[in-house]
Each structure stands twice: as C-alpha cells, then as structure tokens.
Amino acid sequence: MQTVLSIAIDALAYGMVLFVISIGLSVTMGLMRVVNLAHGAFAMIGGYIASYAARDLGLAYGFAIVLAVFGTILIAIPIERLLYRRIYGAPELTQVLMTIGITFCIIGIANYVFGPTLKTVPLPPQLQGSVDLGFRAIATHRLFAILCGLAVALALWYAIEKTAFGVKLRASVDNAAMAAALGVRTEIVYAVSFAVAVGLAAFGGVVGAELLPVEPYYALRYMVTFLVVVSVGGAGSIPGALLACLLLGGIDTTGRYLMPEFGEFFFYLAVIAIICVFPRGLAGRAKG
Amino acid sequence: MKRTFLAALAALAMSGAAYADTIKIGVVGPFSGPFALQGKNFKAGIDAYMAVNGSKVGDDDIEIIYRDVPQADPAQSKALAQELVVKEGVQYLAGFYFTPDAMAVTPLLEQANVPLVIMNAATSAIVTKSPLVVRTSFTTWQTSTPIAKVAKDAGVSKVISVVSDYGPGVDAENAFKAGFEAAGGQVVEAIRMPLATNDFSPIMQRIKDSGAEGVFAFLPSGPTTLGFVKAYNENGLKSGGIKFFAPGDLTQESDLPALGEAALGIQTTFHYAVSHDSPENKAFVEAASKAIGNPAELSFPSIGAYDGMHVIYKMIEATGGEQDAQKAVDAVKGLAWTSPRGPVSIDPESRHITQNIYLREVAKADDGTYYNKEVQTFEKQGDPGLAAVK
Numbered sequence: 303m304q305t306v307l308s309i310a311i312d313a314l315a316y317g318m319v320l321f322v323i324s325i326g327l328s329v330t331m332g333l334m335r336v337v338n339l340a341h342g343a344f345a346m347i348g349g350y351i352a353s354y355a356a357r358d359l360g361l362a363y364g365f366a367i368v369l370a371v372f373g374t375i376l377i378a379i380p381i382e383r384l385l386y387r388r389i390y391g392a393p394e395l396t397q398v399l400m401t402i403g404i405t406f407c408i409i410g411i412a413n414y415v416f417g418p419t420l421k422t423v424p425l426p427p428q429l430q431g432s433v434d435l436g437f438r439a440i441a442t443h444r445l446f447a448i449l450c451g452l453a454v455a456l457a458l459w460y461a462i463e464k465t466a467f468g469v470k471l472r473a474s475v476d477n478a479a480m481a482a483a484l485g486v487r488t489e490i491v492y493a494v495s496f497a498v499a500v501g502l503a504a505f506g507g508v509v510g511a512e513l514l515p516v517e518p519y520y521a522l523r524y525m526v527t528f529l530v531v532v533s534v535g536g537a538g539s540i541p542g543a544l545l546a547c548l549l550l551g552g553i554d555t556t557g558r559y560l561m562p563e564f565g566e567f568f569f570y571l572a573v574i575a576i577i578c579v580f581p582r583g584l585a586g587r588a589k590g
Numbered sequence: 591m592k593r594t595f596l597a598a599l600a601a602l603a604m605s606g607a608a609y610a611d612t613i614k615i616g617v618v619g620p621f622s623g624p625f626a627l628q629g630k631n632f633k634a635g636i637d638a639y640m641a642v643n644g645s646k647v648g649d650d651d652i653e654i655i656y657r658d659v660p661q662a663d664p665a666q667s668k669a670l671a672q673e674l675v676v677k678e679g680v681q682y683l684a685g686f687y688f689t690p691d692a693m694a695v696t697p698l699l700e701q702a703n704v705p706l707v708i709m710n711a712a713t714s715a716i717v718t719k720s721p722l723v724v725r726t727s728f729t730t731w732q733t734s735t736p737i738a739k740v741a742k743d744a745g746v747s748k749v750i751s752v753v754s755d756y757g758p759g760v761d762a763e764n765a766f767k768a769g770f771e772a773a774g775g776q777v778v779e780a781i782r783m784p785l786a787t788n789d790f791s792p793i794m795q796r797i798k799d800s801g802a803e804g805v806f807a808f809l810p811s812g813p814t815t816l817g818f819v820k821a822y823n824e825n826g827l828k829s830g831g832i833k834f835f836a837p838g839d840l841t842q843e844s845d846l847p848a849l850g851e852a853a854l855g856i857q858t859t860f861h862y863a864v865s866h867d868s869p870e871n872k873a874f875v876e877a878a879s880k881a882i883g884n885p886a887e888l889s890f891p892s893i894g895a896y897d898g899m900h901v902i903y904k905m906i907e908a909t910g911g912e913q914d915a916q917k918a919v920d921a922v923k924g925l926a927w928t929s930p931r932g933p934v935s936i937d938p939e940s941r942h943i944t945q946n947i948y949l950r951e952v953a954k955a956d957d958g959t960y961y962n963k964e965v966q967t968f969e970k971q972g973d974p975g976l977a978a979v980k
Contacts, residue, residue, distance in 0.1 A: 312791040418627040419887060420816055420848035432824050441824035514788055515816045519624040559792035565755065565784030
C-alpha cells in the first residue's frame, strides 16, 4: 500500500511539472494551429533568465519567475511579428521546418551567451528541503510545482471558457475571416495568445528546472515528451492535457519503479495504445 | 587513369615522411552539439600542452587538424578519420570521446600506418582491437574498481547498484560488483535505467525499499547527474544514512557549480581532479584555463588530451618525424612521466595508461565554490577491465 501511495505521489508531481511546461504548446497547437517545435526553446529562455536573475543578480525567486515570464514574452514578440505571423495557416511541414530552425538558432545563441554548462535556479529557503508526508518524504518544490500546475489549469480554463477574450479566441480559431468580419481584431487575439503560450512555457521552464535542468540542449532534449503530452491529451484541450500528463506520469513512474530495465517501453506503449483508440487525443476536437 | 593514380601516390609519398617539415595530427571529437564542452576540453588540453612545450618537435612543426563528430556516430567518425589520413595526410590520429567512434577507426590504422592516441573513450576493449592504439585517459573499470574497496572500508556490506543502461554504465556495474564481492560485500540489486530518465524519484524509492546501506551509481556527466543527485537528497536517502558511491564522472568539475550543496560530501574515485595539488598541475591548470577561456568549464577530458599530446610528442621524437606507426607505438611502451594528475606510465602490454586513482570528496572552498578534494590515493592502478573482456 505504501508503495502504491508513494508511486502515486511521484506520478502526480512528475505529471504536474510536465503539465506546466506542455500546456503552452497545447495552446499554440490546438488553438492557433501552429506546430511550434520552438516551445522548448522558449521554456529554456525562461529558465536562463530566471537563473541569471536569481543566481547572478541575487533577486528573489518570485521576482525571478516574473522576470523570466515577461522577459521571454518580450523576446518572443519580435519573433512572433517577424516570423510566426507568416506561418499561421501554412502547411504543417512549413511550420515544422521554420520552428525547428528557430530552435537551433536559440540553442546556438544560448550556448554562445551562457556557455554549455548546466544552470540552476536557486530556490528560496521555503522551497528547499523536503516535507514529511508520514509514509515518505517529498521535496517541497515538487509540492510547489503541483500547486502551480493546478493554478495554471484553473486560470486557463477560466480564461478560455468564461471570459470575453476566450470567446473571441475560440471564434478566431474556428473561422478567422468570419470573426474579423464581426469586428474581432484577430491579429491582436493571436498575438496575445501567443504571448500567453510563451509566458506559460517560460513559467514551466523555471518551475520545472529542478527536474529538467537548464542547458543549451534543453530545447531539443525534452521536445518529444512535450509533443507526446499534447498529442495524447488532444491539442488545445486543457482538461485533456491535464489528464494526459497524469496518465503518462503515472505510467512512466510505475514502469520506472517496477521495471526500470524496460526503459520507456511502457510509456510509448501507452502512447501508441491511446492514439490508436483516440486518434485526436483524449479530448481532441474534430477539425473545424 | 592508372598513371594519375601513381602520380598521386608518389606525390603523397613525397609529401609524407622524408621531406615533411610539418607533421599533422588529426583530432576527432565532439566540438559542437550537446557534448561540445568535452570537445572544448580536448582542445584546451592540446593548446595548453603546445603553449607549454612549443609547437615544434626537433625541426618539425606540429599542426593539429580538428574534425567534429557531435554525437556517438561510428560511421561518420570512420569517414572523417579516413579523410584525415588520405586527404590531409595526418601522421597521428587522436581524440575520440565515445567508445563506438574509436572502435570504428581501429581497423584503418594498420593500413594507414597511423597510431591512434585515445584521449577519452573509456571502454576497456578498445586497446585490444589494434596494436597501434594507445590510451591516455582512463577506463570505467579502472575508476570504478577502487570505490568498491572504499565502500567496504566504510563499513557498508550491502549495496544496490544503479547505472544508466548503456556500455559504460554496464562496465561500471560489472566493475563495482567484481570489486565489491572480492572485498566480501554483497550487491543486493542491480538496476539499469534508461539514458533518457528525467525523474529519479521512483528509482530512489526502489533504493530505499531494497534495504541496501549504500548505493553505487553511474550516469554520464551532464544534466541527468544533477537530477539524480538532487533526487538522492530530496527523497531522504542522504538524511536516511544511505551512502553514495560513484566514479568521478558524476562530479566532474564543470557540473559542480550546478550540483552545489546537493553534492557536498559525495565520495567518488577518479584519475584526475582539477584541484590536484602538485606543481605540474598548477602549471597545467593555468595554461588550460587560459586556453579554454572560462576556468569553470575545465574538466577531465583536458588531462587526457594533455597527456595524449605528450605521448605523441614522444612518438615524433622517437621516429624523427618519419611515418612509422609501429616504431612510434613501440617507443612509448613503458614510457613513464609525471603528468599533472600524478605519476603515470604506459603499460607495455595493454598500451593503456597506468595511473593513480584518487578518492575524492566534494567540498566547499573558502571562496564558496565547490571542488573535488582528494582524500586518498590508490597508487599505480592498471585496467582490471582487460581481464574481464579476455
């Protein structure tokens, strides 16, 4: 029983970290229909900014997170205006080629500016150490990541389903021309959602830095994992992504505990099985 | 056609050996991509050696030609080595970070009449693949065997071994098991985890459940190490008194600033620590830091490269600049010198380096940086792994 609980806690923590990092990609892919392979690169930029702010400038952790989110958005705005705007609605191959190119550029620049060594984001004393749950200890920052994941999920669900902006966003996605004719400034809607997605990536990069340490190849190393989460969850669906993260986190953690020799066999087996049954992901919407 | 070929061959012969005033050394390593830091260390070691000892041997100028293999890629490595030999006319091949890359090149050596000096690749078997291979780095067996004795001496008799599931990891697992069982200990469980593991919490739980008093770990240096060591602390293994043993790959100097507090007190055995206290090492670190730019990036591949250059210089001296691979290799068999890492020699039998292995502990210096503090020396260690492959 203890083992089961223990695995469940680990799975929840890992799943939530995955969720925080991947949800931004789910937004770009599902709502904006852009296959953004540079998502990991934006998460990495966030990690670098936070690491620089907290380690070299000695700023507080919370302030470093805010700086990372807005700094990354600032960097992403010109990229969106100059590059991404050209590929909205373009064929997927074009999008993949361009975003993977952006990823390589960012890797090169990060390597040049920050060097190839690992960078950490120093945690405040409150998040260091571990909490005793009675049957086992869990790192405090993992609990923090779980809370962040829940907060992000709730906030996004509210913004997309319940606010006027969410209505405009869904309208623009379903039929941009019609939405524009009705007076929705689709360009602004797209720019704002892109900024939100990038900000979420940066946020995830910082919060997940303890698990996925920041280094130049971060952008490529974890790309497959992020893409898998989005495709299993169904692009654009927040409950779907959450479910996918918890499910995959659970399968991965259990497999790793019981049979580490099989590596990621169970993880990908589950992915194949889910995609066979739900080709659009667990909560995917049919193409409009 | 035939005539052109002969002319080309003649030109090649003339440009080689007798008339040569520039001797070329081809160095293959990861100079871009995720392992670029290790390639950078190769270059720093080579530059440091040439800065200290000059870029001339006798009357001959030495020229280094670098070729980049970003990730383990035997086919590309072989093609580049071939190109270096045929087109560039190199007399020596050196470098090689990954074992498969080095393995792929060994069949070329005899025909090309070129010795291969391995500056990193750490699988025991490489030296057996060709009599023209000399290694100046270490093997995983060599660095992992002494830690078994350390573990036993620390009063630990039940250990669980946890390694990344790839060649060197399996080597480390076997080396530790052999050493630990010979010392009278017991390896209660051996876990192999996939290379792409990000979350180590379940592994830590497994270690706890196994009832072992200590854990032996091997992971390739880099991002995964950080996650592993942090998970070890955060899941209460450190506070629970489970001791941590590993070869020095886990606490390489360039990872220490990131590992920081989490790595404090971890014991590893390795052939080189940047902090090694000797006049030779002071001179080396100064020259290599200058070559690499940022001293915090200096790590163990640089010393393999530095001593590799020493061996090549000795080979060139012995052959007088003539291209004679066998003579060059014979000349360095039994060669002994004082390297920045301590006294070393080339074992005439295996052509692998015999060296001291040090037990180190991660400690905090007065200026707040972390370093590997050498606490015990295992003198003149050969490669126990060769006996295992035979």
